[in-house]
Amino acid sequence: MRIESIETLIDWTREVHFHLAKALAAGQQIQQEERARELLEYLQQQETELGKMVAGFEEQADPKALHTMVYDYEVHSPLEIDRLSDKPYGTMTYDAIAADVFASHQQIQELYRYLLGRSAIPEEQELLEALLGVEEHETMQLSQQINRGRDI
Numbered sequence: 221m222r223i224e225s226i227e228t229l230i231d232w233t234r235e236v237h238f239h240l241a242k243a244l245a246a247g248q249q250i251q252q253e254e255r256a257r258e259l260l261e262y263l264q265q266q267e268t269e270l271g272k273m274v275a276g277f278e279e280q281a282d283p284k285a286l287h288t289m290v291y292d293y294e295v296h297s298p299l300e301i302d303r304l305s306d307k308p309y310g311t312m313t314y315d316a317i318a319a320d321v322f323a324s325h326q327q328i329q330e331l332y333r334y335l336l337g338r339s340a341i342p343e344e345q346e347l348l349e350a351l352l353g354v355e356e357h358e359t360m361q362l363s364q365q366i367n368r369g370r371d372i
Contacts, residue, residue, distance in 0.1 A: 226344060227286040229335070230278050233328060233351070237271030240324060247309025247317075256314045259369055263321055263362070270358050277351060285343035290335060318366045325359040 223229050241264045248260035278286065309317055332352040339345045 223290055225286065225290060226281075226288045226347060227278065229290060229331075230274060230281075230286075230351070233355075234271045234274045236324065236328060237267045237274060240321070241265075241267035241271065243307050244309055244317075244321075247307070247312070250310035253314065255369065256312070256317060259314055259317055259366065260309055262365065262369075263317070266358070266362060267321075270354075273354055273358075274351065277347065281347050282343040284341065285347040288339075288341060288344045314369070321362070322359065325355060325362070329355050329359070 223232050244260045244264040244267060248257055248264065251257040251260055307320060309320075312320070329352060332348055332355065336345060336348040336352065339348055
């Protein structure tokens with residue numbers, strides 16, 4: 221997906237979360253380790269919910285911010301959504317699954333920070349800050365739950 225505006229950035233982010241959820245669910249079907257299977261189930265549910273949250277921004281956002289063009293997006297290479305489906309979550313360890321999902325979230329956050337540093341209008345800055353805040357908060361919650369799962 222080509223990111224040309226803040227609106228397509230939101231679409232891209234939503235799709236990343238939904239594709240990640242789908243890949244996690246597929247891995248859950250073949251994962252042999254119980255703890256890893258439970259992690260995949262939890263992460264799949266969280267990614268689905270996060271995708272819905274991100275989609276909600278399109279409905280609430282200022283149209284001026286949504287239609288702001290992102291001219292230099294190519295400098296930062298975003299995640300390729302199609303590659304998320306190729307992740308072998310069904311054969312990965314608990315820690316490898318967690319690390320991979322965190323890496324995806326980090327890339328999304330880095331892209332938001334990059335674009336925030338180049339935003340031109342207050343409405344765009346406000347929207348990017350809100351999106352980044354959601355990503356950071358949800359990643360923190362995932363981290364806490366994953367660490368609890370390690371302790372079990």
